[in-house]
Amino acid sequence: MSQLPKFLTDKNLIPNVTINPALNYLGTETAFGFGAEVIAVEASKKFSQVYKFHVGDTGPKTPQPIIDVAIQALKDKQTKYGHFAGYPKVRENIAKYWSELRGVEIKPTNILLEPAGKSPIELAMQVLVAPGDKIIVQDPGYPVYESLAEFYHHGQVLHWQAYKDEEKQTLEFRVGDLQKLIEENEGVKLLVINTPQNPTGMVIGREKLEAVADLVRQYKFFVIFDDIYDQITFGGRKHFSFISIPGMLDWTINLNGYSKNYAMTGWRLGFVVAPEWVIEIFGRLAINKWSCVSRVNQIVAGAIYGDMELDGFKYPSIKTQVQELINKDFVEYEKKGQFVSEALNLLKPYVVCNEAEGAFYLYPSFANILKLSYVKDELKIENDKQLSRWFLYERGIATLAGSDFGKMGLGYVRFSYAEDRDIHIIPGIKHILNTVIELIEKSGQTAPLTSHDVDTKVNELITRYFA
Numbered sequence: 040m041s042q043l044p045k046f047l048t049d050k051n052l053i054p055n056v057t058i059n060p061a062l063n064y065l066g067t068e069t070a071f072g073f074g075a076e077v078i079a080v081e082a083s084k085k086f087s088q089v090y091k092f093h094v095g096d097t098g099p100k101t102p103q104p105i106i107d108v109a110i111q112a113l114k115d116k117q118t119k120y121g122h123f124a125g126y127p128k129v130r131e132n133i134a135k136y137w138s139e140l141r142g143v144e145i146k147p148t149n150i151l152l153e154p155a156g157k158s159p160i161e162l163a164m165q166v167l168v169a170p171g172d173k174i175i176v177q178d179p180g181y182p183v184y185e186s187l188a189e190f191y192h193h194g195q196v197l198h199w200q201a202y203k204d205e206e207k208q209t210l211e212f213r214v215g216d217l218q219k220l221i222e223e224n225e226g227v228k229l230l231v232i233n234t235p236q237n238p239t240g241m242v243i244g245r246e247k248l249e250a251v252a253d254l255v256r257q258y259k260f261f262v263i264f265d266d267i268y269d270q271i272t273f274g275g276r277k278h279f280s281f282i283s284i285p286g287m288l289d290w291t292i293n294l295n296g297y298s299k300n301y302a303m304t305g306w307r308l309g310f311v312v313a314p315e316w317v318i319e320i321f322g323r324l325a326i327n328k329w330s331c332v333s334r335v336n337q338i339v340a341g342a343i344y345g346d347m348e349l350d351g352f353k354y355p356s357i358k359t360q361v362q363e364l365i366n367k368d369f370v371e372y373e374k375k376g377q378f379v380s381e382a383l384n385l386l387k388p389y390v391v392c393n394e395a396e397g398a399f400y401l402y403p404s405f406a407n408i409l410k411l412s413y414v415k416d417e418l419k420i421e422n423d424k425q426l427s428r429w430f431l432y433e434r435g436i437a438t439l440a441g442s443d444f445g446k447m448g449l450g451y452v453r454f455s456y457a458e459d460r461d462i463h464i465i466p467g468i469k470h471i472l473n474t475v476i477e478l479i480e481k482s483g484q485t486a487p488l489t490s491h492d493v494d495t496k497v498n499e500l501i502t503r504y505f506a
């Protein structure tokens with residue numbers, strides 16, 4: 040019984056049989072558990088408004104043309120099982136669009152439709168890694184890679200730690216550090232790269248990805264390339280894909296999907312692009328695990344990229360209309376990202392925020408807030424996890440702790456700016472600034488901004504970004 044995972048014993052759930060001891064290695068994605076706490080705080084009515092900066096969900100709703108296709112498919116009674124890998128027309132449409140987008144030949148047989156972007160992570164861990172092989176994940180990074188890697192391959196996980204400039208508090212993934220890690224550890228089989236990145240919002244550009252490709256050629260390892268936020272980039276940055284590098288499609292499990300770009304998180308729809316032999320194995324696993332993606336979702340997945348037809352029913356392409364609509368969402372994300380970053384930097388050097396590069400996340404450092412006497416001695420807050428809980432339970436501000444995404448996130452807080460501008464982002468930012476000013480002043484220090492100036496300064500930013 041000593042083998043029981045803590046997350047069961049903590050809840051006093053004691054199975055009457057022995058269960059898989061590897062469960063001790065299974066982590067979680069805090070966003071979901073913390074989300075439930077946020078809902079509980081809202082329900083308690085302690086605050087007139089809980090400001091939501093914790094969500095990994097999209098603020099915008101699914102574009103109407105997508106909903107219309109799904110409704111039509113249901114009216115056509117497209118309700119039976121679907122094709123296990125995705126109907127040929129769906130994979131053809133995705134392959135055509137992606138070949139143009141990525142500048143590389145992608146065949147329908149390189150594609151498998153998935154129940155969202157997350158599922159290929161587990162498939163890759165199950166298929167590509169043999170006992171003793173090592174897996175590299177980014178730190179900080181999306182926690183599910185590490186959780187699943189640990190679950191299946193205990194202790195074989197290595198961390199590509201972001202380089203931290205202590206003075207500026209900035210983070211950067213340097214390929215030199217990755218190379219060192221590979222050279223020092225024999226048997227690296229899989230590297231996970233996510234760009235635009237959750238949790239930092241950083242974008243890894245072409246030059247770095249080409250340097251990683253050189254390492255792939257030299258050391259022969261696979262790359263899970265997660266570019267689920269690929270269309271959400273800012274400041275003139277354009278997403279560059281690892282599979283656009285000649286030869287890299289042979290070494291890449293590229294997960295993508297509809298959740299973030301198309302505001303379809305609840306639909307559970309995604310796809311993976313990979314070598315044909317990998318797709319063949321993934322397909323067999325898919326049959327064993329989920330049989331197929333729902334037929335309605337398959338029709339939607341195809342129509343988003345081109346004309347769809349199934350069993351004599353036609354669904355004309357909604358590609359252009361949908362792209363126009365989501366482009367507006369991306370412009371709004373960019374404005375909100377720049378606004379939040381600049382607003383938080385009004386409190387420099389107490390809070391230091393990175394530039395909004397992509398996805399809908401920022402990863403400001405609150406390390407200097409954690410050093411404040413009032414925070415340490417009176418509130419007894421020692422780390423970013425406690426700070427984020429205090430923000431929620433005492434001030435009604437929901438964020439995620441930086442260290443929920445890895446050790447390099449200690450002292451950081453993840454801010455999502457996906458939520459509604461007028462309900463959450465603007466009033467929420469004012470509330471955060473006032474809260475942090477209170478912490479600074481109660482520690483006997485002078486804040487760079489007084490609470491009297493908050494409205495004026497934030498209003499200036501509102502005019503700059505949203506007028």
Ligand SMILES: Cc1ncc(COP(=O)(O)O)c(C=O)c1O
Binds near residue numbers: 095237298
């Ligand atoms: C980096 C990253 N990859 C994958 C996913 C999973 O996406 P999906 O909802 O399509 O499973 C998320 C969701 O938050 C994410 O942030």
